[in-house]
């Protein structure tokens with residue numbers, strides 16, 4: 001009789017432990033998303049990163065209001081207004097742990113493949129370019145421009161040119177680089193400039209400081225330093241974000 005009681009007590013203890021474990025696990029699965037990012041530099045040169053993003057952080061960013069823009073401004077003022085707001089989004093503190101984690105993984109990937117500094121920047125560019133290009137018209141039709149916080153772009157695994165430029169700037173700033181947003185004259189495309197001597201391709205000079213920024217086309221397929229042909233000779237508005 002005693003044995004049976006002990007047996008029952010043990011059994012209920014096991015059930016309790018299992019139930020609480022199960023609850024703990026399901027709660028854990030429900031609070032974050034684990035996302036894999038396969039990407040390649042060439043067909044023989046494949047990479048894969050994994051990030052875990054807390055759902056609460058994603059919801060928090062998603063609920064934040066997007067910037068509004070003033071009227072009756074010159075084109076120069078409009079460009080500055082857009083890029084100043086994007087720079088706040090790029091430099092938000094709420095994603096520091098995630099961006100740091102991503103940078104650690106990218107640095108490890110670069111080190112294990114013995115990449116030069118130039119190739120490391122190319123690795124970051126290819127990672128950002130591998131995200132799906134989605135237009136604001138399709139994903140956020142109630143906004144003319146919907147700039148995404150870096151965490152949103154990572155979670156949704158896509159965005160348009162300002163979203164990928166914002167994400168790439170956050171990564172490169174965390175790596176210690178000086179970067180500038182680069183908005184082309186027609187306001188129809190943007191990318192990122194990096195103060196790193198790529199030595200070939202397209203670059204633009206920020207006149208106030210004389211710093212040359214080499215171009216990174218974050219939403220296209222161009223390699224480090226190169227802009228799509230239709231923008232290669234086009235004037236652009238520059239907005240340094242760091243340094």
Ligand SMILES: [Ca+2]
Nearest residue numbers: 092093095096
């Ligand atoms: Ca940040």
Ligand SMILES: [Ca+2]
Nearest residue numbers: 136145146160
């Ligand atoms: Ca847009």
Ligand SMILES: [Ca+2]
Nearest residue numbers: 146147160163
């Ligand atoms: Ca966007």
